[in-house]
Amino acid sequence: AQSVTQLGSHVSVSEGALVLLRCNYSSSVPPYLFWYVQYPNQGLQLLLKYTTGATLVKGINGFEAEFKKSETSFHLTKPSAHMSDAAEYFCAVSPSGSARQLTFGSGTQLTVLP
Amino acid sequence: DTGVSQDPRHKITKRGQNVTFRCDPISEHNRLYWYRQTLGQGPEFLTYFQNEAQLEKSRLLSDRFSAERPKGSFSTLEIQRTEQGDSAMYLCASSSGTGLVEQYFGPGTRLTVT
Numbered sequence: 022a023q024s025v026t027q028l029g030s031h032v033s034v035s036e037g038a039l040v041l042l043r044c045n046y047s048s049s050v051p052p053y054l055f056w057y058v059q060y061p062n063q064g065l066q067l068l069l070k071y072t073t074g075a076t077l078v079k080g081i082n083g084f085e086a087e088f089k090k091s092e093t094s095f096h097l098t099k100p101s102a103h104m105s106d107a108a109e110y111f112c113a114v115s116p117s118g119s120a121r122q123l124t125f126g127s128g129t130q131l132t133v134l135p
Numbered sequence: 136d137t138g139v140s141q142d143p144r145h146k147i148t149k150r151g152q153n154v155t156f157r158c159d160p161i162s163e164h165n166r167l168y169w170y171r172q173t174l175g176q177g178p179e180f181l182t183y184f185q186n187e188a189q190l191e192k193s194r195l196l197s198d199r200f201s202a203e204r205p206k207g208s209f210s211t212l213e214i215q216r217t218e219q220g221d222s223a224m225y226l227c228a229s230s231s232g233t234g235l236v237e238q239y240f241g242p243g244t245r246l247t248v249t
Binding site: 025030053057062063064065066067070072121122123124126127128 | 139177239
């Protein structure tokens with residue numbers, strides 16, 4: 022069984038400030054971890070993923086995330102927020118080893134203030 | 136690569152009516168997934184196909200829901216005797232079966248049951 026907890030349903034940052042979106046997971050097997058972004062009335066776009074290997078993964082639009090097994094975390098960061106980053110962000114987990122169903126967190130709405 | 140497409144994008148129906156949604160995956164992707172997303176929540180897994188075989192179904196998929204992928208290409212999701220609780224965004228995703236684990240999402244079909 023797997024689950025994902027995203028701490029903070031709403032996060033506000035100023036333009037140019039650090040973005041930190043938190044994700045903790047629970048998985049009975051080694052997980053694959055993902056961050057997706059969703060703009061209003063659109064589907065989900067993959068930002069980055071962790072499968073194996075390097076625990077710091079870089080994604081699109083300047084985002085990165087670090088897999089910390091001891092903390093069961095996969096927090097998403099970006100050094101400098103841009104207005105275009107305003108969207109909803111979802112962390113997701115799937116069992117490793119195959120392309121299986123994703124279990125999503127409830128999402129974090131990111132607001133970027135001018 | 137034209138991406139995952141879904142039709143229609145919006146559907147308004149009266150309670151008790153049947154509705155059918157279509158998903159066209161990325162060509163050559165042999166895995167296809169359906170998710171449901173309600174307001175303020177992350178997507179929830181409904182069902183999964185590998186080629187034409189339906190391999191997993193969530194307990195969320197009641198008897199009123201049926202999904203098919205007859206030729207291993209496009210898929211349909213039918214909801215019979217719709218209820219107001221069925222109002223949601225229905226998302227389709229596809230993935231390759233060659234070891235790549237990321238799922239690519241379509242724009243979704245927003246269903247409103249009145």
